[in-house]
Amino acid sequence: MKLVIITSISEFEKEIKQILVQANVKNFSYKEVIGYHNSSNEAIGENWFGTEMNENESILFYAFVPVENVDLVFTAITKFNSQQETKSKIHIAAINIEKSN
Template sequence: MKLVIITSISEFEKEIKQILVKANVKNFSYKDVVGYHNSSGEAIGENWFATEMNENESMLFYAFVPVENVDLIFNAISKFNLQQETISKIHVATINIEKSN
């Protein structure tokens, strides 16, 4: 069992839900969160918002997933990200679960 954590901008909510369903994830949770990006080290011309502190509407998904389903999620997210023309991508990480009750 692994804990899968997914973050993205809110605009990708529907696609993430579809990815999880197609990967046979039966139960998951999600929450609206505020995403933060500190762009103080970027040149003003590269900074879309032209400020140093950027916040945006984001989503945080998490689910306990059987190990055999994790690659399905990662592969689907990689495929989705490759097709995006936006700077923003879906981010995914896993954490091993040693014990659960």
Template sequence: MKLLILTAIKEFEKEIKQQLKKAEVTTFSYKDVIGFRDSTEDALESNWFSAEMNQSQSILFYAFVKKENVDRLFESINDFNTKQETLSHIHVAVLNIEKSN
């Protein structure tokens, strides 16, 4: 069993749900969150916004997933991200679960 964590901008919510369904992840939780990026280290010409602290409407998904479904989801998310014309992507991480009840 693996713990799957996905984060993305709120606009990708529908796509993430579709990706989870394709990977046969039928049970998951999600929550709206505020994404935060400190751009004080960016060069002035690459910072499109006048503010140094940028926030965005984001979403966080998490699910306990069978090991065999993880690779399928990673492939699907990677395909989605490579086709994106925006700078934003779906971020996914997997953690091993040593024990659960």
């Protein structure tokens, strides 16, 4: 079991839900959040929000995912990101779960 954390701009909410369903993730939670990035020392092209704005309407998904399904989620997100023309991408991380109840 791994804890999968996904963040992106709110506009990708529908696509993330589809990715999770297609990867056979049966239960997940999500919440609207304000994403913040201090881009004062970066060029706009390196800012993952894709603008000079420091705050953006974002979304945070989290799910406990069986190990065998984690690569399906990563692969689908990598494919989605490779097809985007925008600077904003879906970000994903997986954390090992030592114990759960």
